[in-house]
Amino acid sequence: MKILVTGGAGFIGSAFIRLTMDAHPEFSVVNLDKLTYAGNLENLKTIEGNPRYRFVRADVCDAAAVDAAFVEHRPDAVVHFAAESHVDRSILSPEPVVSTNFMGSFQILEAAKRHRIGRYVHVSTDEVYGSIPEPLDADESYPLIASSPYSSSKAGSDLLALSYAKTFGFPVMVTRASNNYGPYQFPEKLIPLMISNALEDQALPIYGDGMQVRDWLYVDDHCRAIHAVLAKGEPGEVYNVGGSRALANLEVVHRILKITGKPESLMKTVKDRPGHDRRYAITSEKLEKTTGWRAEMDFELGLQSTIEWYVQNRDWVARVKSGSYRDYYERNYTQR
Ligand code: NAD
Numbered sequence: 001m002k003i004l005v006t007g008g009a010g011f012i013g014s015a016f017i018r019l020t021m022d023a024h025p026e027f028s029v030v031n032l033d034k035l036t037y038a039g040n041l042e043n044l045k046t047i048e049g050n051p052r053y054r055f056v057r058a059d060v061c062d063a064a065a066v067d068a069a070f071v072e073h074r075p076d077a078v079v080h081f082a083a084e085s086h087v088d089r090s091i092l093s094p095e096p097v098v099s100t101n102f103m104g105s106f107q108i109l110e111a112a113k114r115h116r117i118g119r120y121v122h123v124s125t126d127e128v129y130g131s132i133p134e135p136l137d138a139d140e141s142y143p144l145i146a147s148s149p150y151s152s153s154k155a156g157s158d159l160l161a162l163s164y165a166k167t168f169g170f171p172v173m174v175t176r177a178s179n180n181y182g183p184y185q186f187p188e189k190l191i192p193l194m195i196s197n198a199l200e201d202q203a204l205p206i207y208g209d210g211m212q213v214r215d216w217l218y219v220d221d222h223c224r225a226i227h228a229v230l231a232k233g234e235p236g237e238v239y240n241v242g243g244s245r246a247l248a249n250l251e252v253v254h255r256i257l258k259i260t261g262k263p264e265s266l267m268k269t270v271k272d273r274p275g276h277d278r279r280y281a282i283t284s285e286k287l288e289k290t291t292g293w294r295a296e297m298d299f300e301l302g303l304q305s306t307i308e309w310y311v312q313n314r315d316w317v318a319r320v321k322s323g324s325y326r327d328y329y330e331r332n333y334t335q336r
């Protein structure tokens with residue numbers, strides 16, 4: 001089976017492709033990615049040259065380029081990750097976020113429907129539910145009360161994907177995962193930013209009182225969940241994917257400082273994020289019952305090994321921060 005993966009050069013997409021190459025010899029992958037600031041082909045260095053892997057540089061908003069990829073590669077399934085994924089960027093500059101997350105999702109859905117794709121996973125986020133009051137854990141029927149341009153563009157594209165199931169009988173499933181962490185995450189999200197700043201003895205910016213709660217999911221657990229939904233999900237259904245590890249941001253940052261051996265004086269309270277959601281919490285019961293999936297990574301072990309990865313890969317962090325990782329694409333893909 002051939003899967004067209006969009007956004008496969010990013011954090012979760014690249015983990016999904018590495019996992020697929022390692023653990024699923026029955027699949028080949030076509031990775032369609034625009035290579036924005038967050039897309040880095042170095043993340044896929046270990047599988048380069050694998051005959052089951054191909055890369056196509058294209059924008060998901062470009063209908064002609066997307067169609068050409070479907071015509072040339074004839075995928076059987078689609079896993080759609082490509083997105084502008086950062087809330088703070090979506091506040092500073094919503095246009096590319098709305099365009100990629102909504103219109104890009106539309107173009108991929110349209111092409112997939114036209115080419116009669118048999119299985120489609122639309123990868124989304126628990127942020128579409130907005131802030132969840134204690135002591136609730138949102139299930140898939142919880143209302144969509146998204147707060148930021150990022151989460152509302154994701155909520156819009158979730159509804160669009162589900163409309164393709166309802167209206168056209170198109171076999172799309174939606175997954176809504178909680179906050180992911182792990183290796184190769186761009187150092188703009190909480191965990192990789194705090195790790196890389198701590199390693200460089202730079203200030204760790206804490207938004208507001210730092211008591212906002214996020215549920216943490218190890219990236220490989222998320223990727224296994226997507227494979228489970230691809231194999232066993234019901235068309236038109238939504239599946240939450242949580243890590244069952246809800247922690248306040250301050251708690252996460254304290255742990256990072258402890259593991260890296262850095263002082264708490266590095267923490268600096270800064271102005272809160274506008275529209276900041278206080279608490280995310282979901283239940284993954286439906287996914288567990290349908291597919292047998294469970295989150296396996298213990299948070300303490302996952303955090304420890306993520307920190308070790310960032311310690312070992314300080315040059316990767318320096319390259320993605322400076323943008324010089326783009327040379328890798330130029331060297332390896334444009335001069336053949
Ligand atoms: P990321 O920012 O690390 O990667 C996004 C990838 O998409 C990059 O490779 C980028 O080049 C590509 N891309 C962006 N715009 C594109 C476009 N117009 N055309 C083609 N490619 C484009 O994101 P991530 O953290 O890996 O998230 C992947 C998906 O998972 C997103 O849909 C996101 O909403 C969802 N998600 C993320 C999290 C999380 O904690 N990171 C949690 C739940 C769901």
Ligand code: TYD
Pocket residue numbers: 087088127179188189190191193205206207210212213214249273
């Ligand atoms: P983030 O990683 O941006 O994910 P999301 O907003 O999508 O949940 O942020 C996680 C939490 O950490 C969120 O409550 C905002 C907070 N945060 C900080 O306090 N400081 C930071 O520098 C960042 C990036 C996030």
